[in-house]
Amino acid sequence: MENYGFLRVAAASPxxxxxxPLYNASQIMSFARRAEEDGVSVLVxxxxxxxxxxxxxLFGQDALxxxxxxxxxxxxxxxxxxxxxxxxxxxVRVDDRLYNCAAVIRGGTLRALVPKIYLPTYxxxxxxxxxxxxxxxxxxxxxxxxxxxxxxxxxxxxxxGGSVRYAGSTVNISPDILFRIGHATVAIEVCEDLWTPIPxxxxxxxxxAQVILNLSASNEVLSxxxxxxxxxxxxxxxxxxxxxxxxxxxGESTQDLVFAGSSLIAENGSILSQSxxxxxxxxxxxxxxxxxxxxxxxxxxxxxxxxxxSGQRVSSMRNLYSRVDLGExxxxxxxxxxxxxxxxxxxxxxxxxxxxxxxxxxxxSIQVLGLATRLxxxxxxxxxxxxxxxxxxxxxLLITVMAYDRLSRDRKDIIGVTMPGFxxxxxxxxxxxxxxxxxxxxxxxxxxxxxxxxxxxxxGQDPSVHDVTYENCQARERTQILMDISNKEGGIVVGTGDxxxxxxxxxxxxxxxxxxxxxxxxxxxxxxxxxxxxxxENHFDSPSSEGGRSARxxxxxxxxxxxxxxxTPAAKDGSIAQKTEDLVGxxxxxxxxxxxxxxxxxxxxxxxxxxxKAFLGKSADxxxxxxxxxxxxxxxxxxxxxxxxxFYRRFFSQQFKRSxxxxxxxxxxxxLSPRGDWRMPSDAKNTLWLKDLEEE
Numbered sequence: 001m002e003n004y005g006f007l008r009v010a011a012a013s014p015x016x017x018x019x020x021p022l023y024n025a026s027q028i029m030s031f032a033r034r035a036e037e038d039g040v041s042v043l044v045x046x047x048x049x050x051x052x053x054x055x056x057x058l059f060g061q062d063a064l065x066x067x068x069x070x071x072x073x074x075x076x077x078x079x080x081x082x083x084x085x086x087x088x089x090x091x092v093r094v095d096d097r098l099y100n101c102a103a104v105i106r107g108g109t110l111r112a113l114v115p116k117i118y119l120p121t122y123x124x125x126x127x128x129x130x131x132x133x134x135x136x137x138x139x140x141x142x143x144x145x146x147x148x149x150x151x152x153x154x155x156x157x158x159x160x161g162g163s164v165r166y167a168g169s170t171v172n173i174s175p176d177i178l179f180r181i182g183h184a185t186v187a188i189e190v191c192e193d194l195w196t197p198i199p200x201x202x203x204x205x206x207x208x209a210q211v212i213l214n215l216s217a218s219n220e221v222l223s224x225x226x227x228x229x230x231x232x233x234x235x236x237x238x239x240x241x242x243x244x245x246x247x248x249x250x251g252e253s254t255q256d257l258v259f260a261g262s263s264l265i266a267e268n269g270s271i272l273s274q275s276x277x278x279x280x281x282x283x284x285x286x287x288x289x290x291x292x293x294x295x296x297x298x299x300x301x302x303x304x305x306x307x308x309x310s311g312q313r314v315s316s317m318r319n320l321y322s323r324v325d326l327g328e329x330x331x332x333x334x335x336x337x338x339x340x341x342x343x344x345x346x347x348x349x350x351x352x353x354x355x356x357x358x359x360x361x362x363x364x365s366i367q368v369l370g371l372a373t374r375l376x377x378x379x380x381x382x383x384x385x386x387x388x389x390x391x392x393x394x395x396x397l398l399i400t401v402m403a404y405d406r407l408s409r410d411r412k413d414i415i416g417v418t419m420p421g422f423x424x425x426x427x428x429x430x431x432x433x434x435x436x437x438x439x440x441x442x443x444x445x446x447x448x449x450x451x452x453x454x455x456x457x458x459x460g461q462d463p464s465v466h467d468v469t470y471e472n473c474q475a476r477e478r479t480q481i482l483m484d485i486s487n488k489e490g491g492i493v494v495g496t497g498d499x500x501x502x503x504x505x506x507x508x509x510x511x512x513x514x515x516x517x518x519x520x521x522x523x524x525x526x527x528x529x530x531x532x533x534x535x536x537e538n539h540f541d542s543p544s545s546e547g548g549r550s551a552r553x554x555x556x557x558x559x560x561x562x563x564x565x566x567x568t569p570a571a572k573d574g575s576i577a578q579k580t581e582d583l584v585g586x587x588x589x590x591x592x593x594x595x596x597x598x599x600x601x602x603x604x605x606x607x608x609x610x611x612x613k614a615f616l617g618k619s620a621d622x623x624x625x626x627x628x629x630x631x632x633x634x635x636x637x638x639x640x641x642x643x644x645x646x647f648y649r650r651f652f653s654q655q656f657k658r659s660x661x662x663x664x665x666x667x668x669x670x671x672l673s674p675r676g677d678w679r680m681p682s683d684a685k686n687t688l689w690l691k692d693l694e695e696e
Contacts, residue, residue, distance in 0.1 A: 001333050004606050005292025007184045007211065008332045008339065009244050010040045012284040013261035013275065016251030018052035019064060021071035025050060028088055029078045031284050036084045039332030040286060041181055043086050044213045046248035047116075047191050048100060050075075050090040053217035054253035059091055059098060059130040072103055072110060073167040080108030083330035085181055087188065089215045094164050094173065097132040102188045102215050103167075104179060106326045110166060113173040116190035117200055127192075134190075137162045137174040175200055176321045178209055182329030184291045185209045191216040194231060194245075205239035206305065207321050210294045212239065216247040219257040220277070229264060229271065237269030240298050242289035250280050268294065272340055288332075288339045296601040335609075344614040344633070345588060346595040347527045347668065360534045363527070363667055364399060367519050370665030371494065372403040374517050381409075382491030386482050386512075387416040387436060388566070389428030391528050392520055394435065394558050396496040398535050399519045401439050414441040415489060419478045421448045423566035425576050431558050438551040439540070444485070448477045471567035475511030482515075492516035495662060500525035500587050502661070502672050503594050504647070505654020506580065512565075513657055521664030522671035524594065525563070525587035533559045563587070584650070585643035588633060589615070593647045598678070599670050604644065604693040611640045645693060652686035 012035070014027035028045055035043040047053055050068045058064050068090050079086055086105045091098055092113055099115040115134030119127040164173045179186040187204035194201065194214055201212040212235075218228060228245075236243035242265070249261020260277035265287040272287040298304045343350070349359035375383070383400050387393050400414055416436040420429055436443045452473050456463050461470065482493045495515025497507050499522050507513040520528065536555035563580045571577040581587060592614060596607045615635045659674050659682055672678040 001331055001335070002605075003183070003329065003332065004334055004609050005183070005290055005602075006288040006332070006334055006338070006340075007042070007182065007242075007291050007329055008038070008040045008286060008288050009042045009044075009211065009242065009265060010035050010038070010284055010286040011044045011244050011246035011263035011265060011275070012282065013046055013246060013249040013263055014049065014282040016046075016049065016052050016248060018054055018251070018253050019058055020052075021050050021064070021067040022074070024052065025071035025075050027282060028075055028086075031282065032075075032079060032082070032084060032086050034284065035286070036082045036330070038286060039330050040084055041184075041329040041332070042186060042211070042213065042244070043084055043284075044215060044244050044246040045086075045088045046246050047089040047215040047217040048091060049215070049248060050088055050103075052252060053089075053248050053259070054255070054257070057130070065091060065093055065098075069167050072105075076105045076110050076167060076169075077108055079105055082107065083328070085179070085186075085326050087213055087215065089190070089217075091131070092164065092166055092173070094162070097136070098130055099134060099136075099173070100127065100131045100190060101134075101173070102190055102213070104188070104324070104326075110169040110171055111326060112171050112177050112179070112324050113164065113166065114175055114177060114188040114190070115173060116193060117175050118192045118196050120192045134175045138176065172322055172324070174322060176203075176207075178204070178207060178321050178323045180323065180325045181327070184211050184329065186211045186213060188213045188215070190214065191218065194235060199235060201235060201239060201241070201243070205241050209241065210291050210298075211242045211244065211289060212236075214243065214245045216245060217252070217259060218247045218262060220260045220262070225260075225262060225277065228262060229274070232264045232266050233269055233271055236266040240268055240294055240301065240304060242267045242291070242294065249277075249283065265289070268297065286339050288334065290340075290600075292606075293600045293602070300601070338613050342610050342613040344592060345526050346599075347524045347591055347670075348530050357534075357538065360531060360538075363523075364402065364531060364535070366665055366667050367399045367523070368403045368406055371399060371517060371519050372407055374663070375403065375407070375492070378492070380490070380492050382413045382415060382486075382489045383494050384415045384417065384482050384486040384489065384491050385494045386478055386496065387418050387432040388496075389418075389430070389432035389435070389558060390561065390566075391525070391532055391558060391563065392498050392501075393432075393496040394555065395498075395523070395528050395532050395535075396494055396519050397435070397439070397441075398532070398540065400494050401441070402539070411440045412442050413491075415444060415485065415491065416441050417444045417446060417482060417485060419446050419448050419481060421452065421474045421478075421566070423474075423564075423568050423570055423576075423578060425566065425570045426574055427557075427561060428564075428566060428576075431554055431561070434549050435551065435554045435558070437548060438554060446481050448474060448481070452477050466568045471565070472508045472511060474567050475508035475565070479508075479511045479514055486516065494519055495664065496520060498523050498525055498528050499671065500590055500594065502658055504584055504590060504650045505657050506584055506650075507657065509657055515662050518662050518664035521661060521673070522667045524591045524670075526591045529559060585646050586633075586635075589635065589640070589643050590647055593644055595670055597647075597651075598672075604648065604689050605696040608640060608644055608693065608696055611635075611644065612637060615640060641693070645690060648686050648689045648693070652684055652689075655680050655684065656682040 012031040017023045092101045102114040104112045117134045185208045187209035189200045232245045245264040247262045248259045252259040263275040265273040273285040275283045349356045418432045486493045493515045495518030498520040501507050536552045540551035564576045568578045596602045
């Protein structure tokens with residue numbers, strides 16, 4: 001079974017009896033067996049979960065400590081034959097000091113102990129009354145000793161952390177241990193460690209850990225949960241890691257506090273799964289974290305592996321960690337069950353209506369400010385836009401109108417030019433003219449039929465041959481008209497082309513490919529359609545200043561119009577005959593490919609795997625995806641594979657168009673500007689990528 005770079009992790013909050021280690025061990029083992037059946041590789045349980053966190057002065061009793069050690073031995077023996085790595089919380093006495101530890105268990109054996117460093121001493125928490133800090137075992141940070149590799153047989157060298165005999169095993173005890181599980185590197189911190197200004201997990205991540213585990217006992221007070229979620233989310237984003245947080249729940253003492261069993265799994269700032277709080281039953285949450293994605297994001301974030309606050313290079317800090325190889329990850333069937341949502345439309349805002357509105361406003365504000373700044377900087381009064389009645393030119397026009405409104409300029413200084421040609425239909429022509437009227441801009445109409453016909457004659461092009469020359473002559477004629485009008489009026493041509501067209505090269509070189517400022521250059525087609533609809537519903541609902549249809553009605557009709565360059569003659573009934581998505585494929589698929597290839601750097605096999613989850617109806621949380629248009633969109637495997645091949649072929653062959661793009665504002669994390677975001681030789685070969693797809 002292929003893991004596709006994923007690792008299944010889980011957090012369990014079993015029922016607890018305070019001071020009853022054997023009962024607690026039985027509850028932990030029950031969840032361990034369940035997790036093993038689910039193909040989980042790492043299961044985290046709460047802080048001091050073997051004894052109960054709220055034992056207080058009972059932690060000073062030998063009976064409890066010896067009972068806890070016996071319970072850990074029982075738990076370890078129960079994991080024989082399992083692929084699962086189990087992490088439990090237990091008090092451990094080393095010499096004459098007690099430590100709040102995470103015990104790491106794999107294959108029937110205790111493999112390591114990780115002590116808590118930061119002990120709270122405020123309000124209701126008095127941990128330093130019973131426990132000592134794990135900083136006692138941080139001697140390696142000052143000694144600078146070499147890393148220790150523990151293969152399960154050799155012992156830890158003296159002078160690096162420390163070693164202890166516990167539950168029948170001699171193991172390393174240190175906060176600075178990296179655990180290797182298959183293709184993932186895992187590290188641990190305990191509860192309060194996360195709440196400090198520089199958590200240990202920050203160092204763990206800089207030393208190579210992609211997955212951070214946190215055993216916690218966090219009580220509930222009003223509004224604390226939201227802060228806790230933001231803390232886990234932000235730390236996973238700051239460290240570009242997966243963060244598995246597990247807190248204790250029902251059964252802990254409620255003498256002064258209530259523990260609600262809050263467990264969270266986050267990845268790079270996003271919450272993948274969270275538990276139901278205040279449950280009277282034990283709970284477990286599971287998620288598949290994308291380790292390969294985290295590795296890729298880190299490798300492209302040049303500041304990630306930089307200099308620590310003390311001025312110490314990360315490369316030397318890594319030598320302060322010992323390493324324990326826990327073996328392969330659990331064999332998990334990700335093909336049949338992937339425990340994470342795969343977003344079919346990753347560029348389109350989601351969430352509740354207020355969040356969708358906020359994100360849409362932010363996107364358009366970036367575009368508006370970009371254009372407004374450029375107009376002011378060059379002292380330009382007028383803007384020239386080719387208006388076709390299609391989505392891209394419509395969004396560019398709306399952004400330009402909003403920019404002029406922001407600058408308190410007259411909309412009449414926006415010159416909209418409609419240029420009907422051989423393929424222009426009545427629907428798009430009327431929408432273009434009516435929209436310009438409704439928005440109150442200057443309207444010009446310049447037919448390209450005569451000029452292009454003369455050009456056909458000049459170059460010997462047969463008008464009945466509807467080839468690439470037939471189409472591109474029209475596109476370049478339109479661009480020439482716009483450029484010349486802008487010269488005559490002392491304005492600039494506002495580009496209309498979008499990110500999806502640039503990725504596929506679906507534009508005419510030095511035709512619609514060129515402008516003086518491209519406001520849509522980092523807006524993919526799925527987002528263009530969404531923004532036009534959002535603008536219709538939120539900004540442009542007034543009737544035309546000259547009577548007729550309202551801007552809202554026109555915009556909604558444009559949203560429903562098939563995407564087409566209209567460069568070949570219309571159908572006999574006057575409808576659009578040339579439909580872009582019939583030729584290059586559905587834009588929702590290409591946008592999905594674009595995001596996963598360039599934001600996440602996934603190989604073709606993984607992109608196809610994720611596309612199946614998103615569009616074959618096999619997502620963990622939905623059988624069919626409902627797209628932004630309200631329609632259910634599903635594609636069979638053959639279709640997904642076909643258009644993914646087209647994507648790679650077109651992307652590689654069309655780089656020369658992206659190498660000379662005009663300026664335009666960056667809006668999202670995926671953009672193809674050759675000046676910083678995407679640099680690629682125009683003659684690079686796609687052989688390796690297509691071969692990977694063929695071998696899938």
